[in-house]
Amino acid sequence: MNQDQGRGLFLTFEGIDGSGKSTQCRLLADHLRSMGREVVLTREPGGSPGAEEIRRLVLEGDPDRWSAETEILLFTAARRDHLERTIRPALAAGKVVICDRFADSTRMYQGLSRGDLRATVDSLHALMIGREPDVTLLIDMDPATGLARAKGRQGREERFEDFGLDLQEKMRAGFLSLAEEFADRFRVIDGARQMETVAADVARTVAAALDARA
Known part of the structure; x- marks a missing residue:
């Protein structure tokens, strides 16, 4: 059971680059x-x-700047600080926390797509984080469309996008696999529709989660 059960609600959004998840978070x-x-x-x-x-450190610079193992350690350190200083206090206060990416992205990007390191990611997560989201909304998108969107946006952080379409395709397959593995908390949302239609679908999904905890 998540340690903050019964207080706030912890929602995460996942998806490939350019899926529109950040917009849906907002x-x-x-x-x-x-x-x-x-x-x-x-x-x-x-x-x-x-x-x-x-x-x-991790999102800027050359695509080969860090090894997958080093990235796992860096992301876990960042996540621990985030958990301590932002997520836990907000949940304890009964707030809804909406997070654009969480541990599932590390399971995909570093754990599977850049090496067979999923067990390492999960071990570190259990040791240092010990918290899964209450609900994860996966905004599903065609990889080629998503990559084109990502490369066309302003202010983008290029490092992972520059790994190219092959990584995007692996990521989509990996996220859909995670949605099956963690079917109790994942909800897959079709991101290929109009933004407003996707948002309405997201809102209905979250309303159901909030009602279930009322």
């Missing part, structure tokens, strides 16, 4: 706030001052 936060909910909108890597410093 839209959901706005929607819940309009209903009177207290919401913390955050992201990974990042979400706390120390984790944001690590974000700059």
Whole structure:
């Protein structure tokens, strides 16, 4: 059982680059706030001052700057700081936490797509994090479409996008596999539709999760 069960609600969004998940995070936060909910909108890597410093290390520079093993350690360190300083306090206060990526992204990017290191990711997660989301919304998207969107946006952090379409395809397959593995918390949302349609689907899914905890 998640240690913050019965207090706040911990929601995460996952998906390949360019899937629109970050936009859906913001839209959901706005929607819940309009209903009177207290919401913390955050992201990974990042979400706390120390984790944001690590974000700059891992998301910028040459694609081969870090080995997969080093990335796992860096992401886990960032996640621990984020958990301590942002996520746990918000959940303890009864807030809804919406996080753009969490441990599932590390399971995919470093654990599977860059090497057979899933067991390492899970071991570190159990040791240092020990917390899964209450609900994970996977915004599913065609990899070629997602990559084109990602490369066309302003202010992008290029390092992982520059691994190319092959990584995007592996990531999509991996995320869908995770959705089957953790079927109790994953909800797969078709991201190929109009933004407003996707947002309405997300809102319905989260409303059901909130009602279940009422």
